[in-house]
Amino acid sequence: MYDVIILGGGPAGYLAAERLGHHGKKVLIIEKSFLGGTCLNVGCIPTKTLLNSAKLYSHVLEGDQFGIHCDKVSYDWKAIQAWKTEVVEKLHSGISGMLEKYKVTVKEGRAELIAPPGGRDGARVRISNTKDEVQEAEGRTVLISTGSVPTMPPIPGSAGNEKLVDSTAILSVQEVPTALTVIGGGVIGVEFASLFSALGSKVTVIEMLDEILPFMDREQAPLMRRAMKTVNFKLGCRVEQIDGGRVFYRDKAGEAQHVDADLILMAAGRQPELQGWGAERLGLDLTRQGIAVDDRMRTNLSGIWAAGDVTGKSLLAHSAYRMGEVAVTDILAYLDRLEGKQPTVPTDRMRYDAVPWAVYGIPEAAGVGLTEQEAEQRGLAVKKGSLPMRISGRFLAENGFAAPGSCKVIVSNSNDRILGVHAIGSYASEFIWGSAVLIEQELRIQDVREIIFPHPTVSEIIRDVVWTM
Numbered sequence: 001m002y003d004v005i006i007l008g009g010g011p012a013g014y015l016a017a018e019r020l021g022h023h024g025k026k027v028l029i030i031e032k033s034f035l036g037g038t039c040l041n042v043g044c045i046p047t048k049t050l051l052n053s054a055k056l057y058s059h060v061l062e063g064d065q066f067g068i069h070c071d072k073v074s075y076d077w078k079a080i081q082a083w084k085t086e087v088v089e090k091l092h093s094g095i096s097g098m099l100e101k102y103k104v105t106v107k108e109g110r111a112e113l114i115a116p117p118g119g120r121d122g123a124r125v126r127i128s129n130t131k132d133e134v135q136e137a138e139g140r141t142v143l144i145s146t147g148s149v150p151t152m153p154p155i156p157g158s159a160g161n162e163k164l165v166d167s168t169a170i171l172s173v174q175e176v177p178t179a180l181t182v183i184g185g186g187v188i189g190v191e192f193a194s195l196f197s198a199l200g201s202k203v204t205v206i207e208m209l210d211e212i213l214p215f216m217d218r219e220q221a222p223l224m225r226r227a228m229k230t231v232n233f234k235l236g237c238r239v240e241q242i243d244g245g246r247v248f249y250r251d252k253a254g255e256a257q258h259v260d261a262d263l264i265l266m267a268a269g270r271q272p273e274l275q276g277w278g279a280e281r282l283g284l285d286l287t288r289q290g291i292a293v294d295d296r297m298r299t300n301l302s303g304i305w306a307a308g309d310v311t312g313k314s315l316l317a318h319s320a321y322r323m324g325e326v327a328v329t330d331i332l333a334y335l336d337r338l339e340g341k342q343p344t345v346p347t348d349r350m351r352y353d354a355v356p357w358a359v360y361g362i363p364e365a366a367g368v369g370l371t372e373q374e375a376e377q378r379g380l381a382v383k384k385g386s387l388p389m390r391i392s393g394r395f396l397a398e399n400g401f402a403a404p405g406s407c408k409v410i411v412s413n414s415n416d417r418i419l420g421v422h423a424i425g426s427y428a429s430e431f432i433w434g435s436a437v438l439i440e441q442e443l444r445i446q447d448v449r450e451i452i453f454p455h456p457t458v459s460e461i462i463r464d465v466v467w468t469m
């Protein structure tokens with residue numbers, strides 16, 4: 001019998017498997033398509049690889065201002081795609097290697113939880129592969145990490161429409177579209193809009209809300225939108241119908257409008273994968289977002305944990321990693337107790353207050369903690385400081401005078417604690433974790449003023465902003 005059976009080999013599942021293996025547990029991980037999940041195969045990694053090529057291309061086009069003259073600049077979409085595949089494959093072998101190192105058993109196939117663990121019996125899981133072979137496995141505990149899938153709203157004209165793709169299919173289009181319409185101005189929509197507009201597509205983003213990137217600070221989001229100069233944003237517009245490459249929508253004033261493209265990307269969000277593995281039958285508590293879990297990632301059923309996108313708590317790979325790790329500590333304690341031992345690993349708890357996010361668009365943006373509006377909603381009196389990125393020597397040197405960028409810091413009025421940091425501009429995604437530390441450690445303005453930041457770096461902007469407050 002396995003100590004733990006893991007359903008789904010994405011970031012939550014494979015990292016949990018590695019950690020459990022590290023603790024000497026007998027682990028089985030079952031994956032129906034590719035290890036690495038959405039993140040490695042059709043999410044974070046392929047998109048960032050493609051975006052890097054697009055960023056490089058745009059930067060070279062602006063080379064004159066940095067004294068670099070390129071007479072003929074072009075890109076080769078097939079070569080860009082090949083590089084993406086190479087990166088994914090390399091990281092793939094890394095995950096397989098780590099699972100092997102920790103003696104984790106990997107089985108390919110669709111997992112279905114037949115019976116939860118109970119009494120002396122373990123949980124029973126059925127594994128069916130594409131060759132119609134079926135086998136069963138038994139485990140003392142189960143971790144569900146089946147992730148999420150793209151949401152495809154039933155808009156008339158979308159079924160069977162070959163010009164309509166989701167975030168997975170668009171990754172392997174044969175050609176860069178001449179015109180692309182993106183339905184949805186969230187992270188995925190904005191990243192693909194950046195990618196294809198940098199490569200020369202005429203991009204239109206249709207967003208139902210009044211602003212893109214709804215989780216972003218309301219002063220920063222318009223800056224981000226305006227910074228994406230070549231993308232045409234249609235805000236407050238509701239898509240009503242699709243016909244081939246034509247999207248019909250109603251604008252803010254209630255007028256019927258349409259836009260034509262040779263490709264349409266549906267980027268209307270993602271939903272937890274609750275189908276096909278027995279969720280309906282087991283009596284698991286579900287919320288509208290996904291599987292209900294507590295801060296130790298326990299479900300309502302003893303011996304079953306859930307982590308990652310399937311919980312709907314925070315649909316980010318780094319949140320999935322952390323949820324997996326938190327689940328592991330609780331599973332280890334549970335297994336110790338099963339064996340009549342005192343738990344040896346300290347209990348860990350999942351916290352969501354300082355989860356950084358990043359949008360790897362052109363420009364990129366990142367943030368952590370409260371926006372000004374969230375602070376107000378919580379009834380917190382706050383003060384704010386902000387500065388344009390170009391006051392940073394490194395930022396100016398590398399991006400030029402016209403490059404958009406800004407950093408905003410939110411601080412509690414009552415005790416000067418840092419509550420949120422929000423940045424637009426290059427490297428934002430790389431330095432935002434440091435701001436997560438400021439928030440997690442409850443540091444105050446004075447503490448940040450005493451930290452020495454390396455110079456010249458873009459991250460120094462945070463210290464500069466704090467000195468204005």
Ligand SMILES: Cc1cc2nc3c(=O)[nH]c(=O)nc-3n(C[C@H](O)[C@H](O)[C@H](O)COP(=O)(O)OP(=O)(O)OC[C@H]3O[C@@H](n4cnc5c(N)ncnc54)[C@H](O)[C@@H]3O)c2cc1C
Nearest residue numbers: 008010011012032037038039043044111147308309316317
């Ligand atoms: C285009 C795109 C870009 C993204 N970019 C970023 C980014 O830059 N940064 C970031 O933090 N996040 C990003 N994300 C989100 C990130 O990919 C997810 O948050 C992350 O992959 C969630 O990890 P997970 O382990 O919960 O689930 P997943 O990665 O979805 O993995 C779940 C796995 O379970 C498998 N599975 C499902 N059901 C079964 C079953 N019954 N039996 C066996 N296996 C099963 C699936 O095949 C899948 O491999 C992006 C997502 C997309 C779509």
